[in-house]
Amino acid sequence: MSQPSYRARWSGTDYEASPDLAGGRLRMRLYGTAPADGFEEIGPGRFLRTVPAADCSAIWHVTTVCEWRGAPFLVHTTHGTRLLIEYTGGDALQAAGLGLERVERGVYRLWVRRDEVMAMSEKAVPVRT
Numbered sequence: 389m390s391q392p393s394y395r396a397r398w399s400g401t402d403y404e405a406s407p408d409l410a411g412g413r414l415r416m417r418l419y420g421t422a423p424a425d426g427f428e429e430i431g432p433g434r435f436l437r438t439v440p441a442a443d444c445s446a447i448w449h450v451t452t453v454c455e456w457r458g459a460p461f462l463v464h465t466t467h468g469t470r471l472l473i474e475y476t477g478g479d480a481l482q483a484a485g486l487g488l489e490r491v492e493r494g495v496y497r498l499w500v501r502r503d504e505v506m507a508m509s510e511k512a513v514p515v516r517t
Contacts, residue, residue: 391472395512397446398439405447414441447515456500457486469502 396405396416403418420435421456427435441447452463454473459482461473475483475496488496 393450394515395448395450396441396444398444400445405444407441408438415439416441416444416447441516444516448512449515450510450512452508452510453507456498456505459486461505463505463508464497466502469501470499471502471505472497472499473505 393430394405394407394416394474395402396418397403398416400435403420405419405450406417408415408417415438418427418439420438421433423429423435424437426438430436453476454461454463454471455507456473462476464472464474475486475488475498477483478494480494480496483490483496486496490500491497
């Protein structure tokens with residue numbers, strides 16, 4: 389899982405999605421887990437269909453958030469049982485106190501074990517509904 393990601397509703401079904409601007413028109417790449425009409429198998433259990441974004445009845449921007457040592461974080465990416473988390477608290481002193489790595493001004497990250505985080509949840513923000 390990499391974050392952030394998208395979801396799109398097309399033909400009454402919600403799909404994991406990603407935007408595609410090829411050709412100057414916004415399209416959505418829809419990813420399914422089972423064969424379906426018009427979807428191409430791109431890997432075992434992974435199917436793809438690209439549709440115009442205008443044909444999607446809803447599109448959401450999705451992030452995964454959590455808490456680590458009582459502070460708020462965004463899950464940036466995962467690797468096995470480890471998460472790369474990014475501090476969203478906005479307090480440089482707290483970030484330093486947590487031992488986070490500063491990757492650029494105001495951005496602090498750290499790899500942690502999945503079992504060390506609490507309150508992990510997805511936040512879906514409508515891009516278009």
